Amino acid sequence: MAGRVDAIFLALIAFSLFFTFAICFLIIYFAVKYRRGSKADRTTTAHSGALMEFLWVFIPFVIVMGLFVWATIVYYHQYRAPDDAFEIYVLGRQWMWELKHPEGKKEINELHVPLGRAVRLTMTSQDVIHSFYVPAFRIKQDVLPERYTSVWFRPTKTGTYHLFCAEYCGTRHSGMIGSVIVMDPVDYESWLANGLEPESMAASGAKLFRTLGCSGCHDVNSTVRAPLLDGVYGHPVPLETGQIVTADERYVRDSILLPKSQVVAGFKPVMPTFQGRIDEDELLKVIAYIKSLGKNVRVER
Amino acid sequence: MSATIEEVETQRTEENYLTADYGIWSWFFTTDHKRIGIMYMISITFFFFLGGAAATLMRLELMTPGGDVVQAETYNKLFTLHGVMMIFFFLVPSIPAVLGNFLLPIMIGARDLAFPKINLASWYFYMVGGLFTVWAILAGGVDTGWTFYTPYSTMFSNTSVILAVVGVFINGFSSIFTGLNFLVTVHKMRAPGMTWFRLPLFVWAMYATSIILVLATPVIAVAMFLIILERSFGVGIFNPKLGGDPILFQHLFWFYSHPVVYVMILPGMGVVSEIVACFARRAVFGYKFMAYALLAIAVIGFLVWGHHMFVSGQSMYGSMVFSMLSFLVAIPSAIKIFNWTATIHKGSLSFDTPMLYALGFIGLFTIGGLTGLMLASLAIDVHVHDTYFVVAHFHYIMVGSAVMAYLGGLHFWWPKMTGRMYPEIWGKLSALVVFVGFNLTFFPQFVLGYLGMPRRYYEYPAEFQVLNVMSTAGASILAVGYVLPLIYLVLSLWLGPKVGSNPWNATGLEWQTSSPPPKHNFDVTPVVKEPPYAYSEERNLT
Amino acid sequence: MTDVAHASSPHLAHHFEDMGQQRASASLGMWTFLGTEVMFFGGLFAAYCAYRFSSPDAFRIASRHLSVLLGSINTAVLLTSSLTVALAVRAGQTGDRKEQVRYLLLTMLLGVAFLGIKAVEYSMEFKDHLVPGWNFSYSVLHIPSDVPERTAERTELFFVFYFFMTGLHALHMIIGIGVFAWITHRARRGEFTPEYHTPLECSGLYWHFVDIVWVFLYPLLYLVDLHK
Numbered sequence A: 001m002a003g004r005v006d007a008i009f010l011a012l013i014a015f016s017l018f019f020t021f022a023i024c025f026l027i028i029y030f031a032v033k034y035r036r037g038s039k040a041d042r043t044t045t046a047h048s049g050a051l052m053e054f055l056w057v058f059i060p061f062v063i064v065m066g067l068f069v070w071a072t073i074v075y076y077h078q079y080r081a082p083d084d085a086f087e088i089y090v091l092g093r094q095w096m097w098e099l100k101h102p103e104g105k106k107e108i109n110e111l112h113v114p115l116g117r118a119v120r121l122t123m124t125s126q127d128v129i130h131s132f133y134v135p136a137f138r139i140k141q142d143v144l145p146e147r148y149t150s151v152w153f154r155p156t157k158t159g160t161y162h163l164f165c166a167e168y169c170g171t172r173h174s175g176m177i178g179s180v181i182v183m184d185p186v187d188y189e190s191w192l193a194n195g196l197e198p199e200s201m202a203a204s205g206a207k208l209f210r211t212l213g214c215s216g217c218h219d220v221n222s223t224v225r226a227p228l229l230d231g232v233y234g235h236p237v238p239l240e241t242g243q244i245v246t247a248d249e250r251y252v253r254d255s256i257l258l259p260k261s262q263v264v265a266g267f268k269p270v271m272p273t274f275q276g277r278i279d280e281d282e283l284l285k286v287i288a289y290i291k292s293l294g295k296n297v298r299v300e301r
Numbered sequence B: 001m002s003a004t005i006e007e008v009e010t011q012r013t014e015e016n017y018l019t020a021d022y023g024i025w026s027w028f029f030t031t032d033h034k035r036i037g038i039m040y041m042i043s044i045t046f047f048f049f050l051g052g053a054a055a056t057l058m059r060l061e062l063m064t065p066g067g068d069v070v071q072a073e074t075y076n077k078l079f080t081l082h083g084v085m086m087i088f089f090f091l092v093p094s095i096p097a098v099l100g101n102f103l104l105p106i107m108i109g110a111r112d113l114a115f116p117k118i119n120l121a122s123w124y125f126y127m128v129g130g131l132f133t134v135w136a137i138l139a140g141g142v143d144t145g146w147t148f149y150t151p152y153s154t155m156f157s158n159t160s161v162i163l164a165v166v167g168v169f170i171n172g173f174s175s176i177f178t179g180l181n182f183l184v185t186v187h188k189m190r191a192p193g194m195t196w197f198r199l200p201l202f203v204w205a206m207y208a209t210s211i212i213l214v215l216a217t218p219v220i221a222v223a224m225f226l227i228i229l230e231r232s233f234g235v236g237i238f239n240p241k242l243g244g245d246p247i248l249f250q251h252l253f254w255f256y257s258h259p260v261v262y263v264m265i266l267p268g269m270g271v272v273s274e275i276v277a278c279f280a281r282r283a284v285f286g287y288k289f290m291a292y293a294l295l296a297i298a299v300i301g302f303l304v305w306g307h308h309m310f311v312s313g314q315s316m317y318g319s320m321v322f323s324m325l326s327f328l329v330a331i332p333s334a335i336k337i338f339n340w341t342a343t344i345h346k347g348s349l350s351f352d353t354p355m356l357y358a359l360g361f362i363g364l365f366t367i368g369g370l371t372g373l374m375l376a377s378l379a380i381d382v383h384v385h386d387t388y389f390v391v392a393h394f395h396y397i398m399v400g401s402a403v404m405a406y407l408g409g410l411h412f413w414w415p416k417m418t419g420r421m422y423p424e425i426w427g428k429l430s431a432l433v434v435f436v437g438f439n440l441t442f443f444p445q446f447v448l449g450y451l452g453m454p455r456r457y458y459e460y461p462a463e464f465q466v467l468n469v470m471s472t473a474g475a476s477i478l479a480v481g482y483v484l485p486l487i488y489l490v491l492s493l494w495l496g497p498k499v500g501s502n503p504w505n506a507t508g509l510e511w512q513t514s515s516p517p518p519k520h521n522f523d524v525t526p527v528v529k530e531p532p533y534a535y536s537e538e539r540n541l542t
Numbered sequence C: 001m002t003d004v005a006h007a008s009s010p011h012l013a014h015h016f017e018d019m020g021q022q023r024a025s026a027s028l029g030m031w032t033f034l035g036t037e038v039m040f041f042g043g044l045f046a047a048y049c050a051y052r053f054s055s056p057d058a059f060r061i062a063s064r065h066l067s068v069l070l071g072s073i074n075t076a077v078l079l080t081s082s083l084t085v086a087l088a089v090r091a092g093q094t095g096d097r098k099e100q101v102r103y104l105l106l107t108m109l110l111g112v113a114f115l116g117i118k119a120v121e122y123s124m125e126f127k128d129h130l131v132p133g134w135n136f137s138y139s140v141l142h143i144p145s146d147v148p149e150r151t152a153e154r155t156e157l158f159f160v161f162y163f164f165m166t167g168l169h170a171l172h173m174i175i176g177i178g179v180f181a182w183i184t185h186r187a188r189r190g191e192f193t194p195e196y197h198t199p200l201e202c203s204g205l206y207w208h209f210v211d212i213v214w215v216f217l218y219p220l221l222y223l224v225d226l227h228k
């Protein structure tokens, strides 16, 4: 990805250099040639200015639209994560980054990732807006409170790279930095095994699912009529209102905090809100659990 | 009409706008647009040096990677102060409120602006707004950045945000009053024969600027008002926990602040058109296209605000539309650059101080604008957003172009405003110093930005130091370049040689009345019989 | 109506050529000013719409609590005042001093009546603890128990906009009434003639604008959930 961004950048530099030099050259050339008192020929031919104007509207327009399309295509790919990406959860807060691996390992201001695998970050903030920025990967995404944003990358070279907070977030904004460490997959596995927290995100989510009482309704054996959650994640869900939405993090989060806002077609809005009973950290875990329920085709009860 | 210099000097009695009245109150209660322009000039100079002093401290701090000169809190307050002062209290009012105020009525042959009292009120609003902001600084400063992003500004910052926001809010009225006055004046008060397409481009620029001022400023007033509400009462407008949306603030803010960048540059384009035509002794090439381009920039400029929010989490397709429109707004700017170049072609060029600034403007605006295109490219902006690349982009346009144009205009019309000439040698020297210092300060920042140095950083990784030291060195040269004109322009008020009505042999109504102009601008209302920039061989006297 | 008469009018400011120019400038100035007002309220309406869209239920529930009756009466009052202003301006054009004063007084009276009714509404809402940032509590809204707490909390946002927008509108009304007081004074002295009545005309424009703002506020705030 970095290469593709740099390619556009270089193209734009070439384009800019061309125009800058062309204009500076012309100005200096005219300045010398037509300086006051010089003997240059100043008779003007009555040529049509309109043609010139048209040309220098039309040519830049074509070039510029070409650049726009190119940059937008690359952006589109920057924006869409591939399906095989594995998930890391990011929590920004004044003034540190908390990163959680799917296996449950938690890091502060450091992110270890294996070489060659696509990584998708699901991010939220506990307070103000931050921005997750790794210059070497050419990625940046604001991290907002009460909302999930995501960004992805695929590291292509081992090494240690800067991680910055790019959105001004208060006094120690410039201290909200860290590093991304890209490791050989083998090294990564052993790093991961080393001091692994007893539980993965999904496993703690499974526990919460029981202790919070979700399973009381969403379990196969439950007496309450509630949808099974297996395979919900990432799939379209038809709503009472007739809309069809994709069950992404935001949707699951809203289902838990604002169940009334999106009622699944064919169900009663009996699910209580868990607003105030579940915190950001736990939410992430429950979401991880629901994701882990597999992407198999949805089972209708 | 073209009297020789000696004649003018004997003809004129001492009666001009400066000597028509004496005493401090004759200034504070004046409704004469020329005096109000002078009052604006003095006040914006004060705020410029205030903002400049903050920049000086920032650059000192950034000389080393660690934090040593000031504390992190102080640094954050410094760049906020710097941005707020430079944008709201220096650059937005600079050319419109100083040169526009002074010249616009004279250029169209009117005796004053349409609403002289509102014009005076605009200066008072400006000063009260400025004082609130200075008060905010004295009360401990503000640390939100000039963008006041929520929820930081509403819920987390514990500095004097409200005072500063009130200052910006009040200052908004001054912009609106100025814009309103200009619009009505251009529409209704042109002298006989001064048709729309005989207006100097400077007037066109003021007209386009005024449209933006009048339509965009009320929106920032709303945004600032909502910040005050939210910060005082915590009602949840920008608090996502209560259903508010912090991004909404960004939309409101940029809906104003993007168009307003054109408030800062269009007047500069107007000034440069006047200067280039005069010192090339040629009519501006493609005059009508130049006028339409100004209007086009003003109109399209309203539709691109989302390009500041590409990574904020706004919808992807929204970003694409904003990106495309940002590319479009570059086209009329390109027209202007090409037409200026074509104006020089086959001219008869002299390189007096104003011309040096104007040529500097063209070069630096090209660079600043083309890097704006890079920012408008989605894939690139994701990388360079909120890095020094952006900082370099807007300094190239705002310092390199807009301030250059302001200085060029000031030198060009200085003899008209004061009746005295500054020392040409010093003028040329400081134009050169500014140009060199400027590039040394801000070019390294493009590199820094692409390498990934985020902005608003008080400390930074050591690998960025070399470029930062270059930048700081440049800033000190730049400071010299700005202090020099201050000194020699002020001194010229007493020491400068007196000049006649038209020292540059320029066309334009302002050069047909005496220097300094009489209180009511013209003894007889002029009648315009020719298009602007009617430079010809006979006029090439000097 | 000859131009000579204009040029010598005592109302002609020094920097204008003639009365025609002066009048055209004043009215263009007024229109431009109203343009800025449109953008100002437009910004607020945009913010309102954003939240109405993101919390539709909360806005519906909260809006139910406003008194549609009082709101409608106020709408009628204000529209009538627009009529009286128009009549006052017309009287200005014909130079009928008595009529000018009568209609201006009537307009001010209607304006005060509007503000009075608004004040009654405000005080009711204050008693019901519905003033955000002051004493807000949504308990009086009788929110059905199946509505999540989060939605209930967002009713506060509705009231933020309600108070902010109607408050600003009321401020505009107060300014308008103040302006009319001064205009009435001048009308009584017979300053407005068929040749010169620009101030009357401009303040009339302003009043119409304030009315129009209300015409938008009324459905947006009071009629959100009418069909229930």
Ligand code: HEA
Pocket (backbone or CB within 6 Å): A019, A020, A023, A059, A060, A061, A063, A064, B147, B261, B262, B264, B265, B307, B308, B326, B327, B329, B330, B331, B333, B334, B335, B337, B365, B366, B367, B368, B369, B370, B372, B373, B375, B376, B377, B381, B384, B385, B386, B390, B393, B394, B397, B398, B402
């Ligand atoms: C006077 C001020 C001014 C002006 C005129 C401009 C002009 C432009 N700006 Fe700039 N900009 C700012 C001041 C200004 N900007 C500021 C202050 C910020 C940062 C705010 C903050 O975050 O604090 C900013 C940020 C900014 C961003 C957001 C960056 C980010 O935060 O990620 C973007 C993105 O699109 C952008 C784009 C543009 C474009 C496309 C133009 C165009 O109008 C430029 C058009 C000009 C040209 C293109 C050059 C001339 C043409 C030629 C030489 C001919 C060749 C050209 C072609 C063939 C097309 N600007």
Ligand code: HEA
Pocket (backbone or CB within 6 Å): B048, B049, B051, B052, B053, B054, B055, B056, B057, B058, B059, B079, B080, B082, B083, B084, B086, B087, B090, B091, B144, B145, B146, B147, B391, B395, B398, B399, B403, B441, B455, B456, B457, B458, B471, B475, B478, B479, B480, B482, B483
């Ligand atoms: C018109 C607008 C304008 C102008 C003219 C300038 C002028 C300058 N700016 Fe500007 N700058 C902004 C608008 C402007 N800036 C904005 C909007 C921001 C963003 C703020 C934000 O992030 O919120 C910014 C941010 C900004 C930063 C980034 C800070 C950061 O992100 O951490 C830097 C860093 O180098 C910088 C430097 C400078 C310098 C060196 C000058 C020089 O050109 C100034 C030169 C002038 C002088 C030096 C004054 C004259 C000399 C004296 C008075 C000497 C006496 C001084 C002492 C004794 C202390 N500015």
Ligand code: CUA
Pocket (backbone or CB within 6 Å): A092, A093, A094, A095, A129, A130, A131, A165, A166, A167, A168, A169, A170, A173, A174, A176
């Ligand atoms: Cu977090 Cu800046």
Ligand SMILES: [Cu+2]
Pocket (backbone or CB within 6 Å): B257, B258, B261, B304, B305, B307, B308
């Ligand atoms: Cu912009």
